[in-house]
Amino acid sequence: MNAAPADQIRLLDLQALDSRLDQLAHRRRTLPEHAEIDKATADHNALKDLVVAAQAQLGDTTREQAKAEADVEQVRSRAARNQQRMDSGAVSPKDLENLQHENASLAKRQGDLEDIVLEVMERLESAQTRVVELTARLEHSSVVVAEAEGRRDAEFAEIDGQVEKVRRDREAIAHIIPADLMKSYLRLREQQGGVGAARLYQRRCEGCRTEFSITEFNAIKAEPADKVLRCENCGRILVRTGESGV
Numbered sequence: 001m002n003a004a005p006a007d008q009i010r011l012l013d014l015q016a017l018d019s020r021l022d023q024l025a026h027r028r029r030t031l032p033e034h035a036e037i038d039k040a041t042a043d044h045n046a047l048k049d050l051v052v053a054a055q056a057q058l059g060d061t062t063r064e065q066a067k068a069e070a071d072v073e074q075v076r077s078r079a080a081r082n083q084q085r086m087d088s089g090a091v092s093p094k095d096l097e098n099l100q101h102e103n104a105s106l107a108k109r110q111g112d113l114e115d116i117v118l119e120v121m122e123r124l125e126s127a128q129t130r131v132v133e134l135t136a137r138l139e140h141s142s143v144v145v146a147e148a149e150g151r152r153d154a155e156f157a158e159i160d161g162q163v164e165k166v167r168r169d170r171e172a173i174a175h176i177i178p179a180d181l182m183k184s185y186l187r188l189r190e191q192q193g194g195v196g197a198a199r200l201y202q203r204r205c206e207g208c209r210t211e212f213s214i215t216e217f218n219a220i221k222a223e224p225a226d227k228v229l230r231c232e233n234c235g236r237i238l239v240r241t242g243e244s245g246v
């Protein structure tokens with residue numbers, strides 16, 4: 001393949017811009033914010049589950065408290081009805097004895113149930129505290145996620161701005177380079193880890209760093225300037241410039 005030396009040198013400019021685009025894409029993919037957002041989101045989701053569980057616990061305990069209070073009320077009103085009957089004087093001595101006996105057990109039962117109410121209230125308070133604490137942590141975790149996403153988006157905007165500029169520069173060069181040279185470059189770039197064209201500098205291929213022997217170098221020197229050379233070691237297009245010493 002033949003190409004004007006100026007077009008071969010343009011290929012090196014194109015290569016530099018393509019490498020720059022690769023670096024920017026790599027930076028975009030590997031921003032530390034990605035891992036930070038993943039972790040903060042996982043924390044947020046875990047907290048969300050904890051809040052749901054704590055709210056369910058609070059609901060259960062609230063119902064338990066209502067039940068315990070209703071139990072106390074039931075015993076209290078039964079004892080009050082018994083007391084009314086006793087106070088009315090319209091009961092037989094035997095019934096009076098039975099009612100007194102029943103109210104004595106109801107008083108003991110009420111005491112036991114009131115202990116249960118107190119115990120449930122304590123659990124209710126800690127369930128409420130837990131919901132409040134976890135909800136505050138959940139809100140904070142949303143802020144942490146949003147803050148990291150904000151930094152990531154600012155990085156994206158900065159990188160994308162650079163990408164746009166480099167792409168414009170690239171297009172300006174790419175459309176000048178002959179199609180066959182371009183095609184060969186793109187194929188090699190894909191095969192050779194993103195570098196399809198390399199400069200010959202101080203007897204070295206800058207693509208693979210191989211140093212050519214004097215004999216090989218002399219052979220390169222003997223080639224016409226418009227011949228598109230390939231590195232014998234890595235196969236990349238080897239471009240001679242004013243600094244190549246050829």
Ligand SMILES: [Zn+2]
Pocket residue numbers: 198205206207208209210231232233234235236
């Ligand atoms: Zn090479």
